[in-house]
Structure formats: C-alpha cells, structure tokens
Amino acid sequence: MAAPSVSTSPHSAIRSTLPAGVRWPDISFRWLALLAAVTILVLIALVGWELYQGSRLAIGHFGPRFLVNSTWNPVTDEYGAWPFIFGTLVSSLIALVIAVPLGVATALYLTELAPVRLRQPVVMIVEMLAAVPSVIFGLWGIFVLIPWLRDHLFVWLKETLGFLPLFRGTIYGVSMLAAGIIVAIMILPIITSVSREILRSVPNLQREAAYALGATHWEVMRIAVLSYARRGLFGAAVLGLGRALGETMAVTMVIGNRPDISASLFAPGYTLASVIANEFTEATTDLYLSSLFELGLVLVAVTIVVNVVAQLMLRSLAGSGTGKVR
C-alpha cells in the first residue's frame, strides 16, 4: 500500500518528515519551473493566435485554395502559398540529405577515431560555425559559393547526372540546390554537436562487447555505436530540420526568389520565411499583408506537421538505448 508513494520519488519519505517551513524552497522552485514551462506554452499559443488574427482576412477570402494556388500577384491581389511551401520543403530536404551524413560522420570521427588531442579544437571550430551570422553565409554564398557551383559543380552534375530531371535546365547559379547547400552548412553545427553528445553517451560496454566478439573497428562503430544511437541521431536530424525550415536571410540571398515549381534543382525557388521577410515591409493592401500573415501561419503548421511526422517515424524505429528523444 505504501509502496507506490515511495517509488514515485525516492526523496518523498525524507521530505515528509521535514517540517513544512523548510520545504518552501522546494515548493517555490517547483512553481517557478512550472511557470517557466507554462510561459513557453502561452507564448506559442499567443504566436499562433496573433498569426491567425492577422491572417483572418486572407483565410476568409481565399479559403483552403490558398494552400494549393501557385499564383502570387500583389498587383491583382491574388495569393497562393504552394510554391513557397514546395520551396521550403525541398530546400530543407536537400540540406538534410547533405548535412546529416556529414554531421554524423564528423561526430563519429570526433568520438571514435580522432586523436584525443585533436577532438576539442575540432569541436570548437564546428561550434564556431554556428556563431556566424546568417547574412554572412548569404554574402559568402553570392560571391564565393555561387560562382563556383555555377562554373564547376553544377556543370559536372549536368554532364554526369543530366539524365535525371533533377539536374536539367539552365544553370543560373542561384537555385534551390545552392540554397540547400548553404542551409546544410548552417545546420551542420547543430547536427554535429547533438550527434556527438549522443555517440558519447553510448556506453563503453557496448563497444567492448563488440570487440570481444572479434568485430573490426568499423564493425564496432556500425553495430555497437551507430545502431545503438540510431534514435538519438534521428532526433539530431529533426533538430537540424527545424532550423532549416525557418532559415531566412542566407536562403533568400541564394535561392533566386522566384515562386516557381520546377523539377530541376538548378531552377530558382522561394521559401515561406524568405517571402515574408522580403515583402512584409512594403505590403500596402490589407489582403496582401494578411496573406503574408497566413504564410507565417502555414510555416508554423508545416514545422509542426514535419515534427509530428518525425516523431511518428521515430516511434516506428526499432532499437532502444540512450539518446531517446522521449
């Protein structure tokens, strides 16, 4: 009968013996923490509510058609979100495809392979990457990355993989692929850091067991480490994705800002966050402003949907161990 109360908290037995006056720090801290947690929820709700308020006019005017319409015309006051949703998802996906293998490989090198003396400096450099402002990446993108992509990588891709519709069409330099690459660089630090923490939390027992079975170094990493940390690494990717979806400044500088839907990754695109940043200041009609608000609402919705899908995928992933997201 008394067992449950003991099992919920190992301290409760001690606590209950203390006089009430001594417990106030405990209680007040509990309330403070609760307040902090509730504040976040209230903030999110407020953001959602404000976005909804701002976009009511557009929602009433366009209805669900807003999501599938691909015209964005401030002159005739006709707005649709589809090219921006497409651009946001595709550029983020490209970023993930590039950044996750790179990030995980870096983390693996740092935890399993690198000489101990080298580890800390490399970690610092990777984390410094996270401190570079977005606009700097954008400028670097325009002046350094884009010319190189246009004259070398894209030409090579077109020649070797041109049979795929992904790598066809005119090469401008600024493109969906360029945006994906920039975002990949920007989300690399978070993916690397989180992956590194997760790989470090893999118990040594795992590795020793694998070695004892006669596994090679590579096999140890594959079987004992990566497989064990799979869920956590997936979580790292989701965190990176969250950042990629909302990335604005650098993306708008290299994506070409054309609300088009094209199968080719060389074609310019546009993202939700970029169009809001670009057009918000000069939006003069009410419907225009309201449509931009609705794009914000759509961006929040896309982020939530992507996260929920990721959680569901995570749940279906077999394997346990540390690095569980929840």
Added chain:
Amino acid sequence: MNKKRLLLLGLFGLSAAMAASAQMLINGAGATFPQPIYTKWFDQYSKVDTSVRFNYQGIGSGGGQKQILSETVDFGASDGPMSDDNLAKAPRTLWHIPTVAGAVVVSYNLPGNPKLKLDGPTLAGIYAGKITKWNDPAIAGQNSGVALPDQDIVVVHRSDGSGTTYIFTDYLSNISSDWKAKVGKNTSVNWPAGLGGKGNAGVAGQIKQSPGAIGYVELAYAKQNDLPYADMKNASGVYITPSIESVVEALATATIPEDFRFSMVNALGEKAYPIAGATWLLVYQQQKDAAKGKKLVEFLKWAYVDGEKMAATLDYAPLPENVQDRVLKRIAQITY
C-alpha cells in the same frame, strides 16, 4: 575639493538631462529609399532648432502608410503614392508632400562593359522574357558598333518589396500596354521572368556574378559601386544618361496634379530621364498636437528652402523651383 567638483559635475549632468527631456520629439516612419537624406536633414535641423528632435525609422513604405493612418507617428513617408483605398481610411485629410526624386538605372554584365542604349519596349520585352538573347535585333539595332554576344540574358529584379521596383514597373506599365495588362505596377509584382535579389546590394551582386545579367538599381547605388548603366530613350526619342540633372528635368516636365500623387516616368522633357520617381512625406492637414504641428511645419519650410540643397550631394534629385513653390504653398495650409 574633489567632492565639490564631482557635485558640480553631477548638477551639470542633471541639468543637461533635463534640457534633453524638455526637447520635443517628433516621430516619423516609412520609406527606406530617402532615409539617408532625411537623416541628414534631421541632423542639420537639430542645429537650427535645438528645441526639437526628429526620430525617423525606415520601416518601409507599407509600414509608414499604416502608422500614419493609425496616427502612431507624427508623419509618414512612402516611396509610392498611397492608393485611393488606403487614403480613404485616413481619419482626416492626409497630404502627400514630395521631397526628393531618384532615378532607377538599368545595369548589366557584358564582356568589356560597353555603354548600352535601350528603349522602353526593348526593356519591357527583356523583362517579359520575350527577348532572351543579347544579340537580339531589338537590342543590336540600337547599339550599332557594340559587339553583343550570342548569350542568354539573365534577368534580375528585386525580391523585396521596394520603391525602386515601383518606379521600374511604373515605367514598364507606362511604356508597354502588354506589361500593364499582364503584370502591372507595384512595390513587388508577379515577375514573368528572372531571378530575385534582395535589396540593391542583392541585385548588384547577382549582376556582377552572372555573365549576361541585366538588372535595375538606384542611381545612387550604381554610381557609388561603379556599375555600368544604360542610356534610356525618353518620350522625346532621345537617349538620356541617368543623372541628377536629367531627373530634375523629368520632375520639371512631369504633370503633377493638385494632390501631388504623381508619376514622373517617361516625362516629356527633351532632357528628361524616363525611369524616375519621387518619394513623399505623409502629413495630416489638420495637426492633432498644436505644438508639434507648428514645429513640423517650421521644419518642412526649412527643408524645402535649405534642405533641398543637400539632395544632390547624396545623389537625390531636388525638386525644381516650380514644384518647390507649389509644395511650400501646400505646407502653409497645414493647420494646428
């Protein structure tokens, strides 16, 4: 001894702070294009009248219009004239007061940076995606002697909403009925072709980085960054190099209605540069706060007499005298 001095210093500081708080603050917000000249005006004016301080925030024309309509600022500023719909929302008579004008130039990236000549229909054709090669007869016909490559034209436009885009599309709509019907004019439009660059810097960067690119930027920006720009054919059929003088000429020969909501693209003057536009302050005819209204009017009068002289140094075109007189008469009618 030391303590006394400290006390004295403290008292002095306190009185200075009190003087500062007694200063009147007049708030304005809006267009970013004229922000450098407005900042300079406010700075200079603070020496003329020390009892008033101006605070201007370049939040964009959309924001400027919104804030003056809701009266959260004392004056607004906009790069494009307000629409009739928006103007109808004003609680009282809201006046447009033109301050300075600027030109939009067509810049490009061609081997050897030749001096190009272009006319409106050709420019509209390029931006509509109909003229796609540099050696197209439409371009080559106007530029005999220039070796134009057989190269694709990479069209670049502004991706952010801006007064520059408003002026540029206003011009294309004026020159081409096709453009007017299919695209129209606004601070941002549904571009039929091309790539978007953010800000003057984004467009200029794109031009510099893409061989065969064409784009439009503010004259001041092009001059300061040594970009090549084209001579444009004006309404009289003359090719005009964009300059402050040719914009003043355009202002002088544009038809300006009573409410000052005018467009000066394709002005008739023989020496007028065709792609140019003015920027406006938005001021209520009946000022709410008498003291602030008085100071605002005093400032405006100063701006049109002394301030306009500073325009050219910052690559803006000042208003010609005939327009200045009309504006000053309008300012005199502001009541408070």
